[in-house]
Amino acid sequence: MLTLKQIQDNKQEVVERLKIKNFDAEALVDQIVALDNKRKATQAEADALQAEMNSLSKEIGQLFKDGKAAEANAAKDKTAGLKEQIKELTTIQDNTEKELQALLVQLPNLPHSSVPAGKSANDNQIVRDGGQVPTLTNALPHWELARKYDIIDFELGVKLTGAGFPVYKGKGARLQRALINFFLDEATQAGYEEVLPPLMVNEDSGFGTGQLPDKEGQMYHVTLDNLYLIPTAEVPVTNIYRDVILNGSELPVRNCAYSACFRREAGSYGKDVRGLNRLHQFDKVEIVQVAHPDTSYEVLDGMVNHVQSLVSKLGLPWRILRLCGGDMSFASALTFDFEVFSAAQERWLEVSSVSNFETFQSNRLKLRFKEEGDKKTRLAHTLNGSALALPRIMAALLENNQFEGGIRIPEVLVPFCGFDVIN
Known part of the structure; x- marks a missing residue:
């Protein structure tokens, strides 16, 4: 705000x-x-x-x-x-x-001076890219690979809950867990303290990070208790610091968290939602920082570099986009999106957004800091990013690493999942 x-x-x-x-x-x-x-x-x-x-x-x-x-x-x-x-x-x-x-609360956050003008994703700017796009023959999309190797059951998810709630099985479940552990370990090594937050939050938490009153229609609402299933771990983790005054010497504060995420995705339809491309429940590791206003854009660069290291270690072709004004979120001042290329679908898939909110969230949260010897408090800057969201990472890994006899597992994940091929 x-x-x-x-x-x-x-x-x-x-x-x-x-x-x-x-x-x-x-x-x-x-x-x-x-x-x-x-x-x-x-x-x-x-x-x-x-x-x-x-x-x-x-x-x-x-x-x-x-x-x-x-x-x-x-x-x-x-x-x-x-x-x-x-x-x-x-x-x-x-x-x-x-x-x-x-x-x-109706006013969006001010965009950073580097944000380009534009109305949609077509106007986003490619900042940099890397990795090698594989050349595949008769490549299968991940939903067919999932059926072929019996690692993700979309129909069973429909039976149990509904569309957008897949069931991971066998090596699919183990690969999912491997990705979560890999992302958490990488974040811990980068200096983030891990927390395991609740999966439901109250109205004050939703307001603090900007989901309420703007996006309540996109969240699952537990009406009897007036609680909301979290759309991202950003919400409970950032709200840890609601109504808190930090010492300037403590900044930046770094947290990472794994959580399931829940999104209604109302109005989504078509080929872009097939398989793992858009789900109502998915897993994600989030990184959150509370930073000094003077250094928050250096912190943002560091977070972007961290996510870049993850997709690079997984061997995925990637690119970073600076979002234009028309494609940014209500609360963000500057956002970089990460996309990985799906060789079977022949399209780029968004897997992460890394944003600086400046004081927009902290003003709602009453999240402040005080320098030593200074009586006045100042609003801190908040930042967060997906590091990473699993569904489209899983989709790209399955599709890009397929070969005639199965699916190869990236070397960095083998110690976490205990196998190097799905067949």
Whole structure:
């Protein structure tokens, strides 16, 4: 959430920068500024009346001591009137605050200056790429390989739950577990502390990272308990630091977490959702950092390099995209997407997004830090990234490593799964 200071001090800049996200903010910003001015004026009026009432209260006692009962009672009557006025102003203030909050949460985060203009994924910029695209003959897509080698059962998932909930079996389940352990070990070696978070969160957590009130329709809602199944471990892990003041010397704070993720994916259909390409439940390892504002973009570069090392070690052809304004999330200031190439589907598959949210989440979270010797607190920057999401990684691994006799397992995964081929 943008701060009122950001909006008041840089009103026109906010409007212009949000145009990069194809968001017309002018009317909304004008409303916010007007309400904030009303809030300040109401507060000033209430403070002045309170000061007058305090002064009168002191006078009343002295008037009684001096035997001026009539004047004292008149002052008491005036004090009662001031109390009523302050009460009315407090009600106006509370209502104004609620209106202001409702408008503030409608404004997306400001895009970083490096974000290109654009309306869709077609306008994203390729930053760099690597790896070798394999040349395959009569390659099978992963859903056919899964059936052939009996490692993922999509029909059984439909029976148990519904479409988008596959069942991993045998070597498929072991390969899934191997990927999770490999990603976690790589993150730990890179200095991230592992946590195992809950798979459900409350409304405050959803609000803190920006899923609420913007994306509640994409989350599974446990209505009886008013809890939400997490769409990513980013939500509970980042909320660990909600209402926390960190020491500046502690930054950056690094966490990684494995979790199942749940997404309704309402409106998704067609060939792009076949097999593992788009699921309602999937596994992912997430990396999260809380960083100093002065160094958060260096931290972002480090996170991007970490994800690049993962896809490189898996031997997958990859590319990194800088997302344009029209393809960015509501909360992000700058996002890099990772894609790997699927030789059988002959298309690029998104496997990770790495983002800097600057103070957008921390303002909602009230996540601050304080430098040693400084009495003032500042909002920290939050960042996160998939390292990695498993479904499309699994799809690309199965498809790109197939040969006539089976599917080869990348060397880095063999110690984790205990086999080097699926056949």
